[in-house]
Amino acid sequence: MNPHLDRSQSRTTSLRSAYDFFLKPSLSGLCQSEKEAYKLVLDFMEPGEMSLTDKLNFLHAVSILSGVVRDQANGNMNNYYPKTLLARKIETLIVEEPMDILDSSVRQQAMLCIVALSQVKPPFHLCQKLDLVNVSITSIFALPLIQPSLDRKESASLYLQTNQALDEMLQALVMEDRSPNMLILQNFVEIILPWLMLSDKVHQQTRALGTISRLLRFVCNFSELLHIVSFSIMGRLIGTFSVFCLNPSQEVSSGALEALYYVFTVLVLQRSIRPKTEAILKDLQKHFRGNWMANMQNLTLFFRKYLTPVERADVIMVAMDAMTSGSTNNILAATKMLKVILKCPLTEVAKVPEIIQLIYYHIDRVTDTTVQSTIKKTFQLLVQYHTDEVILTLFKIQDQSQRGTHKSWEILASFPKGYQMIMEYLLQRLISPQTPKDQETSHGTVLSTPIVTRAIHELLMIPSQRSEVQTFFASMFVALLFQISFLVTRGSTVTQDELLEMECVDPVSSSVEALKTLLRSSGYIDHMSYIQTLGGWELLVSPEKHYDGVTLLARSLVDKNCWHNRPVFSFLIRTLENPNCAHYFTALVFLTELLRCPDVAGAVDEVSTKVLVDWFKCEESAIEHLFLQIAEIFTKHKNTMRHFYILQPYVLSCCYSCSCELVMETFLMLQRIIMDFSLHHTSSFIIELTFTLAHFFEEESEQLRLIAFEIYGSILTKVSRMTLVFPLRHHILNLLVLLVSHLKDANVNVMEICRLGLCNVATIMGWSKLKVIFAKNDAFTILSALLQQEKSKALWFLKQSVTLFKSPQGPIRQVAVWFAGQIIRDLTMTEKEEMEEEYMAFKYMQRDPDPIVSCLTVQTFYILEAKGPETPAKTLSSCLCMRRLRRRYY
Numbered sequence: 001m002n003p004h005l006d007r008s009q010s011r012t013t014s015l016r017s018a019y020d021f022f023l024k025p026s027l028s029g030l031c032q033s034e035k036e037a038y039k040l041v042l043d044f045m046e047p048g049e050m051s052l053t054d055k056l057n058f059l060h061a062v063s064i065l066s067g068v069v070r071d072q073a074n075g076n077m078n079n080y081y082p083k084t085l086l087a088r089k090i091e092t093l094i095v096e097e098p099m100d101i102l103d104s105s106v107r108q109q110a111m112l113c114i115v116a117l118s119q120v121k122p123p124f125h126l127c128q129k130l131d132l133v134n135v136s137i138t139s140i141f142a143l144p145l146i147q148p149s150l151d152r153k154e155s156a157s158l159y160l161q162t163n164q165a166l167d168e169m170l171q172a173l174v175m176e177d178r179s180p181n182m183l184i185l186q187n188f189v190e191i192i193l194p195w196l197m198l199s200d201k202v203h204q205q206t207r208a209l210g211t212i213s214r215l216l217r218f219v220c221n222f223s224e225l226l227h228i229v230s231f232s233i234m235g236r237l238i239g240t241f242s243v244f245c246l247n248p249s250q251e252v253s254s255g256a257l258e259a260l261y262y263v264f265t266v267l268v269l270q271r272s273i274r275p276k277t278e279a280i281l282k283d284l285q286k287h288f289r290g291n292w293m294a295n296m297q298n299l300t301l302f303f304r305k306y307l308t309p310v311e312r313a314d315v316i317m318v319a320m321d322a323m324t325s326g327s328t329n330n331i332l333a334a335t336k337m338l339k340v341i342l343k344c345p346l347t348e349v350a351k352v353p354e355i356i357q358l359i360y361y362h363i364d365r366v367t368d369t370t371v372q373s374t375i376k377k378t379f380q381l382l383v384q385y386h387t388d389e390v391i392l393t394l395f396k397i398q399d400q401s402q403r404g405t406h407k408s409w410e411i412l413a414s415f416p417k418g419y420q421m422i423m424e425y426l427l428q429r430l431i432s433p434q435t436p437k438d439q440e441t442s443h444g445t446v447l448s449t450p451i452v453t454r455a456i457h458e459l460l461m462i463p464s465q466r467s468e469v470q471t472f473f474a475s476m477f478v479a480l481l482f483q484i485s486f487l488v489t490r491g492s493t494v495t496q497d498e499l500l501e502m503e504c505v506d507p508v509s510s511s512v513e514a515l516k517t518l519l520r521s522s523g524y525i526d527h528m529s530y531i532q533t534l535g536g537w538e539l540l541v542s543p544e545k546h547y548d549g550v551t552l553l554a555r556s557l558v559d560k561n562c563w564h565n566r567p568v569f570s571f572l573i574r575t576l577e578n579p580n581c582a583h584y585f586t587a588l589v590f591l592t593e594l595l596r597c598p599d600v601a602g603a604v605d606e607v608s609t610k611v612l613v614d615w616f617k618c619e620e621s622a623i624e625h626l627f628l629q630i631a632e633i634f635t636k637h638k639n640t641m642r643h644f645y646i647l648q649p650y651v652l653s654c655c656y657s658c659s660c661e662l663v664m665e666t667f668l669m670l671q672r673i674i675m676d677f678s679l680h681h682t683s684s685f686i687i688e689l690t691f692t693l694a695h696f697f698e699e700e701s702e703q704l705r706l707i708a709f710e711i712y713g714s715i716l717t718k719v720s721r722m723t724l725v726f727p728l729r730h731h732i733l734n735l736l737v738l739l740v741s742h743l744k745d746a747n748v749n750v751m752e753i754c755r756l757g758l759c760n761v762a763t764i765m766g767w768s769k770l771k772v773i774f775a776k777n778d779a780f781t782i783l784s785a786l787l788q789q790e791k792s793k794a795l796w797f798l799k800q801s802v803t804l805f806k807s808p809q810g811p812i813r814q815v816a817v818w819f820a821g822q823i824i825r826d827l828t829m830t831e832k833e834e835m836e837e838e839y840m841a842f843k844y845m846q847r848d849p850d851p852i853v854s855c856l857t858v859q860t861f862y863i864l865e866a867k868g869p870e871t872p873a874k875t876l877s878s879c880l881c882m883r884r885l886r887r888r889y890y
Contacts, residue, residue, distance in 0.1 A: 025080045034068050037061035041081060045089060052104055055093050059109040062086055066116035076121045083117060087128055090114060094135050099142045102155060107139055108162040111169040118172040129173045129184065134191050137211070140166055141195050145203040166211065171218045180219045182231040188215065189233055197240065202249045209244070209255030212237075216262035220269060228270055235307060235314025237263050239337075242299055242315070243322045246333035257295060261288050264298060267306045296340045304344045313351035315341065316378065317358060323371050324362040335374050342374070346381045352389040353396070355382060360397055360411055376415045383418055387425045388447045391455045398458070409458045419465050423472060426452050426459070430479040431575075450507040453483060457514035460521050469521045474567035478575065480515040481553070481590065482583040487511060488546045508541055522564070530556045547589050554593035561597070569600045573608045576615060584615060588626050595630060601637035609634075609643040616650055624654060624662055628669045635673045648685050652692050660701075667696075667707045674714045686715055687727045694731075697738055698807045702747055709742070713753040716760040732761055733793070736786070737800035737819065743779045744811035751777075758782070783819045795835060798823045802838045810850035817845050817853055821860035 027035050037060075044050065044058040069075035077083040090110045097107055114132055118124060124132075146159045174185050189212055196208040219225060241263065244256035261284065268280050287298055303312060319341070322334035349355075359379050366372050383390050394409060412418045429452045447455070456476070460469065469476075487508045516537075519528050531537060531553060540549030557565055572587045572594075581587065591612070594600050616627040631647045634640040654666040670689065677686065689711070696708040712735075719728065739761065742754045755777050762771035773785045787794060797819065804816035820842050824832070832839060845857040 030068060034064060037064035038080060041065060041086070045081070045085065050093075052106065055106050056104075056109060059090070059093070059106070059113045062090070062113050063109075063116045066113075066120050069120040070116075077117065078122060083120070083122060083124075084128065087114065087117060087124065087132060090117075091132055091135050094139050097139055099139070100144060102143050102146065102159055102162065105158065105161070107136070108158070108165040111136055111162070111165040114169050115165075115172040118169075118175070123176075124173065126184065126187070130187055130191065133170065133173065133188050136166055136169060137191055137195070141204050141207050145201075163207075163210075167214050167218075170211070170215050174215070174219075176226055179224050179226050180222055181226045182219075183227045185215065185219065186231055186233045189237070193236075193240070196244070202252055205244070205247075205249075206251045206255050209241075209252065209259050213255065213259040213262055216259065216266060220262060220265050223269075225266075225270065232310065233314075234263065234267070235311030236318055238299070238302070238307070238311070239315040239318025242296075242337045243318065243330055243333045245295060246329070246336060248329055257288070260295070260299075264302055267302060271306050296337070299337070300340055300343060303341055309348045309350035312346075312349045313355060316349065316355055317351065320355065320358045320362070320375070320378075323375065324358075324365055331368065331371060335368075335371050338374050338378065342377050342381060345385065346378075347385045349382070349386070352382055352386045353393040356390055356393040357397065360394075363411065363414070376418075379415050380418055380421070383412075383415075383421050387422060391422065391426075391447060391451070394458075395451075395455070410462050410464070412459070413462055413464050419459065419462070419468055420471075423456070423459060423468070423476075426456050427472060427475055427479055430456070430483060431475070449483065450510065453480070453507065453511050453514055456480070457510065457517055460514065460517040466521050466523075469518065473518065473522050473564050474571045476518055477515070477564070477568060478571050478587075478590075480511055480518065481550070482586060484508060484511045484515065484540060485546065485550065485583060485586040488541055488543055512537060512541060524560070524562065527556045527560050527562065530560060547586075550586055550589045551593050554590045555596075558593060558597040558600075561599075565594060565597045565600050566603050569594055569603060569608075573611050576611050579614070585622065588612075588615060588623060588630075592626050592629050592633070595633045595640070596636075598637060601633075601640050604634075604637075604640050604643060606643055606646065609640075609646045613646055613650060621659060621662065624657070624659075625665065627651075628654065628662075628665055632669050632673055635676055645684065648688065652688060655692055655696070664704060664707075667704060667711065671707055671711050671714070674711055677718070683728070686718075687731065690715060690728065690731050690735075694735060694738075697735075697742070698804075698809075698812075700808050705745075706747055706749055706753075709750050709753045709757075713757050713760075716757050716764070719760070719764050732764065733796070734800065736761065737783070737797055737816070738804065740779050740782050740786070741804055741807075741812045741815040741819075743777060743782075744809070744815055746809055746811070779815045780818065783815070784822070787819075787822060794823050794826070795831065798835060798838050802841050805841055805845055810853060813845070813848060813850060813853045814856060817842070817848075817856050817860070821856070821863075825860070825864060 025038075027038060030038065040057060040061040044054060044061070050058070065080060066077065069077050069080065077086070090113055094107055094110050097104070114136075140162060143159070146156055170188055174180050174188065176184065192208050192212055196205050196212075199205055199208075225231075238260065241256045241260035245253055245260060247253045247256065264284055265281065268277055268284065272280055284298065287295060303315060307315070316338070319334040319338040322330040323338070325331065355378070359375055363372070363375060366375060394411075398409070412422060429447060430449065459465070516528060519525075534552055536549055536552040536556065538549075539545045539552060542549065556562075557568065562568075569591070572591055575581055576584060576587055595604070612627075612630060616623060627647075627650065631644075631651050634644045634647060651666070651670075654662055657663050657666070674686075674689075693708050693712050696704060697712075699705040699708065716732070719732070739754045739757050743751055743758075745751050745754065755775075758774040759771060762768075762774050767774075767789070770782075770785055770789060773782055776782070787797065790797075801816045801820040801823070804812055805820075807813050807816065820838070824835075824839065824842060827835065842857065843861070846854050846861070848854040848857065
């Protein structure tokens with residue numbers, strides 16, 4: 001007993017009795033044969049057994065009644081008998097036909113009857129159409145193979161007629177408002193496809209392919225197709241037919257080729273540019289039934305030009321399914337097909353997560369090397385063009401599997417360059433979080449920085465890839481450090497959704513763990529212990545002491561002589577070459593410590609030094625302090641010392657900073673480095689430094705003044721007559737009066753430095769007679785002896801004395817005034833005229849706030865007046881000079 005038949009009869013009986021009660025149609029307009037047909041329909045709708053003749057008569061009567069309704073202006077089958085009940089009765093008749101033999105025309109007439117009913121109102125509901133198609137397809141496709149022969153000529157003819165009736169029925173049911181409805185067509189194809197995909201019988205596969213081909217050929221006759229945009233099965237059809245084009249059965253392969261041809265034709269008609277449509281169709285017809293390669297060329301063309309991203313994905317997924325199906329024929333065919341498709345770039349492909357999952361879950365079942373290679377190539381291209389989606393999919397796979405397993409990431413190691421490709425991409429995303437241009441148009445998925453960090457951590461934990469890690473250690477190390485620095489110093493902006501995706505409540509900890517894993521994977525266990533012992537990890541995540549942690553991290557690389565020190569240095573310099581580098585301060589802090597490594601110092605060149613200098617041009621206090629540290633480090637290695645001249649002007653400019661703290665730090669740094677300097681290699685710097693120091697010998701800050709003198713004293717100890725160059729000789733003489741005057745300095749340490757300095761000057765200049773006098777430590781005696789020996793330099797000494805008139809220390813001014821008076825007293829009239837400005841400055845010292853200085857000046861003028869006529873009267877220029885001097889000295 002057929003259960004489908006029982007249910008259909010039960011529904012038909014109950015509904016028919018209801019209609020019989022209410023419906024009494026008018027038959028006045030019908031002819032006698034039509035009335036008889038109507039009566040026959042009513043009689044046969046009664047439950048009961050029907051003979052073959054009864055079935056055929058019933059179907060004929062329904063066809064006659066359908067013709068009557070069709071000819072009426074506003075005809076409706078429901079006015080005579082419910083169309084739904086008639087369709088169900090016909091469906092029952094089809095189901096009753098035997099599945100193992102075709103010995104009557106009931107199937108054929110039933111389907112033709114459905115065609116007639118489809119042409120009258122009311123229209124069939126979609127569900128009823130699908131029931132009719134499903135029953136009809138099953139009834140015909142399940143039949144055994146029927147081939148034309150002399151002894152079975154009638155059976156073969158009947159099958160052909162029945163099959164033609166099926167085509168007519170499908171075509172009729174797919175129509176809606178005189179145009180094919182592609183959504184209905186898709187439903188029909190979904191019913192037919194299992195007979196192709198799941199059957200192992202060639203005749204059933206051939207029937208399925210032929211039916212789909214004829215249905216698609218029918219559709220090609222219409223310029224307008226309803227819901228063509230929603231026809232989402234196109235990719236699956238192309239993939240499926242392409243696989244079966246290589247079927248060993250000639251019937252199946254030719255049927256698949258024909259079906260593929262009509263799919264392509266539909267695409268051309270609907271998606272090509274109209275002027276080119278005819279030429280494309282001719283070219284397609286030319287290759288139709290050609291060799292396999294010609295058809296695969298068409299597949300490549302349509303895959304690249306006509307398919308949507310979703311349809312491309314469907315083609316690939318059909319191939320993937322076939323490659324893991326277990327059928328040798330399908331595996332080989334799908335592999336060949338996929339190889340052809342992979343010649344096209346996979347930039348515009350949807351459903352990437354589904355494809356990746358297919359690869360992941362089925363790759364272990366593939367043993368054939370050719371198939372494996374093709375799958376790996378597919379994966380590689382998806383990684384290249386859809387990296388974000390691949391990574392997110394791998395996370396999803398991992399989260400769905402047992403925790404602690406990394407199989408979803410280890411799969412990358414089995415694909416050529418897959419691991420390296422993803423790592424390089426993740427690294428780039430970590431360094432530059434903006435979406436790369438080649439990813440912007442491919443999909444909307446974008447990895448957040450915390451997700452990128454987590455992915456890096458997962459990949460670093462794959463043991464088999466430790467050799468790969470070495471190649472990008474430097475860039476990865478710096479990128480993770482920058483990420484930690486950003487999160488710690490600026491605060492995390494991670495959303496709650498991102499935290500859920502990461503399964504991590506603290507992105508800082510995630511980044512630190514990734515950094516630790518990088519060190520561990522690279523074999524730097526000792527470095528990790530060093531950092532741990534000194535509390536470096538705690539410092540690194542502390543907002544207040546973060547940069548101390550950065551320094552300690554760099555120190556671990558230096559102290560433990562990390563093999564990657566040079567690559568890290570090079571990467572940091574390349575990063576700082578970008579003037580918009582967001583992590584410049586972290587980079588500079590790290591570099592400050594890293595430069596202490598001799599290997600790194602040996603790698604410094606002019607380019608890298610200039611990169612550092614460009615950042616130190618910024619008027620940022622923290623950077624200036626770092627600069628001084630780096631400048632000092634440059635003096636510790638012979639290679640960096642060669643490039644110190646580039647830093648030189650910026651070091652000396654720090655002496656004039658508005659920040660007293662920076663000025664003091666600069667002088668302390670100069671004091672330290674001058675001890676190690678060799679005049680032979682740094683003569684230009686020492687000369688410039690000496691000129692700079694002259695501005696600080698009269699500083700009110702006792703500490704700063706002392707350091708300035710200490711630095712100058714160190715310079716004098718390094719100078720010998722053999723190394724004395726002209727600019728330095730000139731400047732030593734220019735500061736000679738200053739040194740003597742500061743023998744009266746309030747600071748005893750300064751006094752001692754000046755005494756020793758004078759002895760060194762005497763040695764340098766070869767003044768053997770003066771050397772004994774200089775040692776006496778009496779300023780007035782020394783100046784008198786100096787003037788007596790170097791009379792030719794009297795005017796020069798006068799100028800030096802005048803500069804000391806503005807010294808904040810009274811004793812210094814007193815010595816300067818006394819010495820100036822000694823010189824002026826011996827000047828000739830001509831020399832006095834040449835020294836008019838100095839003379840007026842000296843005269844102005846009569847107003848000095850220190851009574852000793854003012855009194856000494858007045859006494860000197862008395863002596864000058866007693867000696868002879870006063871120097872030239874005050875002229876206009878003298879008055880102007882006096883006003884200028886007032887502004888200068890007070």
